[in-house]
Amino acid sequence: xxxxxxTFLKTTTAxxxxxxxxxxxxxxxxNLQVASVGCSGKGYSDMTEIGSHPKVKFxxxxxxxxxxxxxxxxxxxxxxxxQDFREMFAxxxxxxxAVHVSTPDHMHAFIAIDAMRRGKHLYCQKPLSHxxxxxxxxxxxxxxxxxxxxxxxxxxxxxEYRTAVKLVRDxxxxxxxxxxxxxxxxxxxxxxxxxxxxxxxxxxxxxxxWWLGVAPMRDYAPDVYHPFKWxxxxxxxxxxxxDFGCHILDPVFTALELGAPLVVSAESEGLNAQTWPSxxxxxxxxxxxxxTTGATLPLTWYDGGRQPDAALAQLPAGKKLPAAGxxxxxxxxxxxxxxxxxxxxxxxxxxxxxxMEKIPGSSHxxxxxxxxxxxxxxxxxxxxxxxxxxxxxxxxxxTRLPGVALEWxxxxxxxxxxLEAENLLTREYRDGxxxxxx
Numbered sequence: 133x134x135x136x137x138x139t140f141l142k143t144t145t146a147x148x149x150x151x152x153x154x155x156x157x158x159x160x161x162x163n164l165q166v167a168s169v170g171c172s173g174k175g176y177s178d179m180t181e182i183g184s185h186p187k188v189k190f191x192x193x194x195x196x197x198x199x200x201x202x203x204x205x206x207x208x209x210x211x212x213x214x215q216d217f218r219e220m221f222a223x224x225x226x227x228x229x230a231v232h233v234s235t236p237d238h239m240h241a242f243i244a245i246d247a248m249r250r251g252k253h254l255y256c257q258k259p260l261s262h263x264x265x266x267x268x269x270x271x272x273x274x275x276x277x278x279x280x281x282x283x284x285x286x287x288x289x290x291x292e293y294r295t296a297v298k299l300v301r302d303x304x305x306x307x308x309x310x311x312x313x314x315x316x317x318x319x320x321x322x323x324x325x326x327x328x329x330x331x332x333x334x335x336x337x338x339x340x341x342w343w344l345g346v347a348p349m350r351d352y353a354p355d356v357y358h359p360f361k362w363x364x365x366x367x368x369x370x371x372x373x374x375d376f377g378c379h380i381l382d383p384v385f386t387a388l389e390l391g392a393p394l395v396v397s398a399e400s401e402g403l404n405a406q407t408w409p410s411x412x413x414x415x416x417x418x419x420x421x422x423x424t425t426g427a428t429l430p431l432t433w434y435d436g437g438r439q440p441d442a443a444l445a446q447l448p449a450g451k452k453l454p455a456a457g458x459x460x461x462x463x464x465x466x467x468x469x470x471x472x473x474x475x476x477x478x479x480x481x482x483x484x485x486x487x488m489e490k491i492p493g494s495s496h497x498x499x500x501x502x503x504x505x506x507x508x509x510x511x512x513x514x515x516x517x518x519x520x521x522x523x524x525x526x527x528x529x530x531t532r533l534p535g536v537a538l539e540w541x542x543x544x545x546x547x548x549x550x551l552e553a554e555n556l557l558t559r560e561y562r563d564g565x566x567x568x569x570x
Contacts, residue, residue, distance in 0.1 A: 164253075164504050167192040167228040169217045169243050172200035173359060174257060175234030176207075178284060181497040182232055182255065183208055188501055191228045192220045197359065198337040215339055217243055221250060229253060230504050234284070236362045237369050239345045241266035242567055248277045253504040255497070257284040258378035259370050260514070260521040262346075265558035267525060268545060271518035272570040282500035282510050283517035285378045287472055291493035293383040296467065296475040298491050300387035300423060304477065305462030308388060308424045311431040312440035313380050313458040315471075318372025319402070319410040319436030322361040326404040329353040346565040364407045370528055371408030372435040376456065376471075377524040378517075383469050384431070384458050385520050386511075388423045392542030393431075393523060398530035402436075411436025414527040425463060433527060446479040529556045 164187055168179050171193050182188055193204050194214040201213055214220035221228075230253035233243050241261045247254050254274070260283055261267040274281045287293050300308070323329075331351035334340045340352045347367045355361070363369035384390065393416040402410030414433040420426050434440065442453050445466050453459070456471035465483065468476040474490070477483040496512070503510045522542070530538055533556075539549045547553040561567060 163187050163189040164230055164501055165189050165191045165228045166230045166232060167194070167220060167224060167252075168204070168232055168234070169194045169220075170232075170234035170257075171195040171204040172197070173234075174284075175200075175232075176203050178232050178234045178255065178257070178497070179204060180207060181286075181495065182501065184495075185498050185501040187505060192224050194220045196339045196342045197335075199335075200359075216342055218246070221246065230255070230280075230501075233257060236343075237374060238262045238347050238362075238367065241270055242346050242565060244270055245273050245567060245570075248273045248279050248281075251277055251279065253280040253500070255282045255284065255500050258517075258521070259374045259524050260378075260517060261525065262368075262370065263556075263558050264522050264525040264529070265545065266567065267518045267521040269567060269570050271514050274514040274518075276570060280500065280503040280507070280509065281514040281517070282496070282503070283378065283512050283514070283521070284496075285382050285512065285517075286496035287379055288382050288386070288512045289494050289496035289499060290472070291490055292472055292474050293386075293469070294491040294493060295488065296383045296469040297387040298489065299467060299475055299477075300460065304465070304483075304486070305460065305467050306464035308429065308460050308462050309426075310461045311384055311388075311429065311458060312434070312444065312461075313377075313384065313431065314434035314439045314453075315372055315376040315380060315456045316435070316437060316439050317455055318376060320364050320371070320407050322364045323356055323407065325356070325364070325407060326402075327406055329356045344562070346559070346561050346567070348560070348562060366406060366408060366532075369408070370524065371531075373412070373414065373433060373524055373527050373531075376435070377433065377527065378520060380456060380458055380469075380471055381431075381433075381520065381523070384460070385523075386516075387460075388429070389421045390418050390429070390431075390523075391519060393418050393526065393540055394428065395537050395539055396526050396530045397535070397537045398527065399534050400436075400531055403531065403534070408528070409436065409531060411438050412531055413438055414530055416523070416527070448478075448480055529553055532556060 166188055190208050190211045193211050194217045231247040232255040234257045240256055244254055244256045332354040334352040395417040398414040400409035400412035416431045418429045420429050439453055445459050454470035458469045460467040466478045499510045538547050538553050541548055
């Protein structure tokens with residue numbers, strides 16, 4: 133890491149098409165040495181995209197399950213294997229400049245903060261954290277370490293979402309009065325369980341203690357937690373909102389320059405002590421911005437088969453809302469941002485002669501690599517991505533306390549009207565796995 137070229141510029145939040153700030157650079161003439169934590173599933177996908185950059189060299193692969201290296205080895209042969217990321221970091225020393233973290237949600241912050249404290253650039257899957265407190269600590273550590281960071285919501289850099297952001301910023305539908313966002317196919321659908329499963333034998337290839345990490349000890353059960361169904365469990369995942377919120381809410385937050393909400397509340401069905409609900413509706417109230425009509429903006433999230441009333445969008449007869457996306461209701465029309473599809477303007481007759489300018493997309497992964505090499509911050513760095521993650525985390529707190537309007541003081545990290553809710557801002561860490569405050 134070439135630390136002699138450190139420069140820090142105080143800037144306002146970069147516009148979606150603006151120039152990011154210089155934070156910290158590696159040597160432009162060398163490769164970016166990357167260590168991977170999580171080598172299967174999304175980890176393999178992230179690795180493949182990051183590794184397609186011509187200046188990336190992988191120097192370590194880590195996975196708690198020793199059966200998960202096969203595809204990674206076929207794609208990038210000769211990279212050393214590790215089962216414990218702590219051993220990998222210590223062994224590699226200065227032989228890595230950056231880390232990508234693609235593990236279950238509950239381990240993101242523990243691994244990411246360790247990497248950043250070592251001065252390593254970081255690409256971390258969404259949601260960045262399992263709790264609000266963790267998201268705040270990740271943001272503070274990124275700033276303290278002067279590293280280049282990126283959240284793994286890759287559609288942030290895609291044509292579809294960039295085009296939607298420009299439509300809003302250009303005032304095509306006027307200022308925004310309300311937002312509705314949803315993932316209709318979400319809900320507790322991976323396990324269908326509401327209580328603890330029957331224990332089973334831990335596979336010889338898996339270190340179950342390290343997989344649990346920060347979470348309380350519990351018995352392993354086959355085909356319940358590992359490798360993917362952890363998303364349903366409150367101890368490990370962040371449910372449908374955590375899975376999709378950092379995608380679907382992203383263009384809304386970028387376009388409207390939203391920050392922390394003032395109030396959040398929720399109602400759901402199927403909630404229990406172990407898994408997330410089968411369906412939920414979460415209501416946020418945000419301070420208004422220069423792109424909204426009033427002093428506040430209501431934003432409502434739906435999942436598990438729920439959606440807003442299609443009539444709100446003024447769709448033509450026979451047209452349905454997409455399965456996932458956002459509806460922005462403006463003074464002069466409505467904008468639908470489907471999940472990974474081009475935006476749509478309604479009512480159709482009003483925009484019949486309008487020509488939509490498509491904003492070119494780019495590689496979200498290469499943007500991070502280029503940033504780490506040049507010192508240029510990305511538009512999805514942690515000073516943007518952590519506040520967005522906090523909003524997702526706050527929604528899950530509201531889900532656990534249904535029917536309560538939680539007033540949020542973001543600066544103080546408090547719910548002034550509900551002390552019980554403050555207990556959910558962080559978690560109890562298992563011995564040996566505590567995250568120290570920045």
